[in-house]
Amino acid sequence: xxxxxxxxxxxxxxxxxxxxxxxxxxxxxxxxxxxxxxxxxxxxxxxxxxxxxxxxxxxxxxxxxxxxxxxxxxxxxxxxxxxxxxxxxxxxxxxxxxxxxxxxxxxxxxxxxxxxxxxxxxxxxxxxxxxxxxxxxxxxxxxxxxxxxxxxxxxxxxxxxxxxxxxxxxxxxxxxxxxxxxxxxxxxxxxxxxxxxxxxxxxxxxxxxxxxx
Numbered sequence: 001x002x003x004x005x006x007x008x009x010x011x012x013x014x015x016x017x018x019x020x021x022x023x024x025x026x027x028x029x030x031x032x033x034x035x036x037x038x039x040x041x042x043x044x045x046x047x048x049x050x051x052x053x054x055x056x057x058x059x060x061x062x063x064x065x066x067x068x069x070x071x072x073x074x075x076x077x078x079x080x081x082x083x084x085x086x087x088x089x090x091x092x093x094x095x096x097x098x099x100x101x102x103x104x105x106x107x108x109x110x111x112x113x114x115x116x117x118x119x120x121x122x123x124x125x126x127x128x129x130x131x132x133x134x135x136x137x138x139x140x141x142x143x144x145x146x147x148x149x150x151x152x153x154x155x156x157x158x159x160x161x162x163x164x165x166x167x168x169x170x171x172x173x174x175x176x177x178x179x180x181x182x183x184x185x186x187x188x189x190x191x192x193x194x195x196x197x198x199x200x201x202x203x204x205x206x207x208x209x210x211x212x213x
Contacts, residue, residue, distance in 0.1 A: 019041075021041060021042045021043075021044065021046070022039065022040065022041050022042065023039075023040045023042065024037060024038065024039050024040070025037070025038045025040070025082070025086070026038075027078065027079065027082055029078055030078065031077070031078065036079075038079070038082070038083070040083070040087070042087075046087075046088075051088065052088065053088040053089060053090045054087075054088060054089060054090065055089070055090050055092035055093065055094065055117075056083060056087075056089050056090075056092075056093050056094065057093075057094035057095070057096060057118070057206075058075070058079070058080075058093065058094065058095050058096070058116075059096045059097075060095070060096065060097040060098070060101030060104060060105070075108070075115075076112065076115055080093070080115075091117075092117050092118075093115070093116045093117060093118070094116055094117065094118035094119070094120070094206055094207075095108060095116040095118070095119050095120070096119075096120040096122075096199075096202065097120070097121060097122065097124070098122040098123055098195055098198070099122075099123050099124070099125055099191065100125055100128070102121045102122050102123055102124030102125065103124050103125045103126075103128055103133060105119050105120075105121045105124070106121060106124050106133045106136070106137070107133070107136065109121070109147075109149060109151065110133075110136045110137055110139075110140040111136070113147055113148060113149050114148060116149065117148075117149060117150065118149065118150045118151075118206040118207075119149055119150070119151045119152070119206075120152045120154075120198070120202035120203075120205075120206055121151065121152065121153050121154075122153075122154045122155070122194065122195065122198040122202070123154070123155050123156060123159060123164075123191055123194060123198075124153075124164075126163050126164060126167055127163065131163075133167075134167060134170075137167070137170070137171060141174050141176075144176070145175075145176060145177060146176055146177040146178050146179075147174075147176035147177075147178060147179040148178040148179070149178075149179060149180070150180045150205070150206055151179065151180070151181045151182070152181075152182050152183070152184075152201070152202040152205045152206060153167075153168055153171075153181070153182070153183040153184075154183065154184045154185070154186060154194070154197075154198045154201065154202065155184075155185050155186070155194070156185070156186050156189035156190050156191055156193065156194035157185050157186060157187045157188060157189060158188060158189060158190045159189075159190055159191040159194070161185050164185070165185070168183045182205050184198075184201060186198065
């Protein structure tokens with residue numbers, strides 16, 4: 001409790017604030033030799049005496065550019081087995097990405113769609129590398145008529161959604177079997193401000209509440 005009528009006194013001892021029901025792990029990649037920190041939020045009922053297994057949603061950082069193919073290999077060969085070995089998980093995996101993280105999610109969607117069952121792709125950098133993601137989608141469509149995934153695509157109206165809208169229209173027009181696709185353009189949101197908005201809406205689409213009989 002802070003008393004407002006007293007002058008502010010800087011704390012001399014740093015305190016660590018823990019978020020309930022969370023864990024952090026250190027992972028050294030055998031692919032690139034770098035160290036990564038994984039932050040995991042557990043379900044409320046997750047405990048040692050409960051044998052229930054849970055789906056996993058992987059949320060990407062995506063603050064900068066990276067070699068996409070290398071990251072995809074590390075995600076499949078190291079991160080997922082690392083999490084599965086330490087927690088009671090199921091094969092129902094979800095992937096959430098924004099900006100370059102969204103670009104990475106598109107790469108996985110069209111290269112290894114079976115790796116995740118659910119995709120939340122927000123403000124993907126479709127312009128990157130001469131619109132590589134758009135070309136990748138077209139290549140996938142030439143050899144596939146099925147895309148087994150739940151996909152939520154979103155963008156901020158104030159970041160120029162013309163390319164995004166065209167991409168969504170093309171994907172919807174493919175008529176892929178087993179694809180459940182939803183998209184949304186958030187009015188008044190920029191590339192940065194759209195992030196909180198898309199979390200809520202994408203989660204509701206990817207993880208709907210079960211209907212009562």
